[in-house]
Amino acid sequence: MTKSSKSLPRPTEAELExxxxxxxxxxxxxxxxxxxxxxxxxxxxxxxxKMLQIMTVKGLVxxxxxxxxxxxxxxxxxxxxxxxxxxxxxxxxxxxSAAQLALHALAMEPASAGELEAIRVLIDRKRSTVETNSAxxxxxxx
Numbered sequence: 427m428t429k430s431s432k433s434l435p436r437p438t439e440a441e442l443e444x445x446x447x448x449x450x451x452x453x454x455x456x457x458x459x460x461x462x463x464x465x466x467x468x469x470x471x472x473x474x475x476k477m478l479q480i481m482t483v484k485g486l487v488x489x490x491x492x493x494x495x496x497x498x499x500x501x502x503x504x505x506x507x508x509x510x511x512x513x514x515x516x517x518x519x520x521x522x523s524a525a526q527l528a529l530h531a532l533a534m535e536p537a538s539a540g541e542l543e544a545i546r547v548l549i550d551r552k553r554s555t556v557e558t559n560s561a562x563x564x565x566x567x568x
Contacts, residue, residue, distance in 0.1 A: 435484045436514065437507075444477060445500050445507065448487065453499040 437445060447462045448454060454462075460474045478498055481487045490497040500507070512527065520526040528545075537545070 435486065436511070437481075437484075437486055440477060441481055441484075441486060444474070444481065445486065445504075448498060448500045449504040453490065453497045455495045455497055457495070459498065 443463065443466070444459060447459050451458060451462060456471070456475050456478060459478070460469065460471050463469050463474060478487060478489070482489050482498075485501055487498045488501050490499070502510075512524075516522055516524050516527045520530070532545075
């Protein structure tokens with residue numbers, strides 16, 4: 427992440443796989459995570475356990491040891507994690523420009539009608555915020 431963002435170490439692809447499972451099933455035991463992962467691709471139980479232990483040390487997941495079977499949950503929500511990763515990507519590849527990141531992403535892959543509508547709504551909201559801020563700045567100038 428950026429130097430100012432210490433809230434989340436950058437997860438590996440394998441860690442993101444487990445986080446996606448946790449965001450869907452949270453909280454979950456190692457067995458539940460293992461079973462869900464094996465629906466996607468084969469993996470060993472001890473491999474999943476070791477990854478969760480590493481992710482706990484990194485601060486990506488939180489382990490509840492109150493019961494016999496340890497229960498895990500993601501330390502941060504999916505939305506916060508995605509925002510942190512995108513913010514880092516924007517800074518590293520697009521000089522901090524979220525707009526350039528979005529334009530590049532849209533140029534790479536087709537978007538559904540629903541996704542395009544959601545983008546239009548976001549653009550309208552941003553445009554409204556910019557116009558409101560500009561109007562307020564104009565009122566405060568002599």
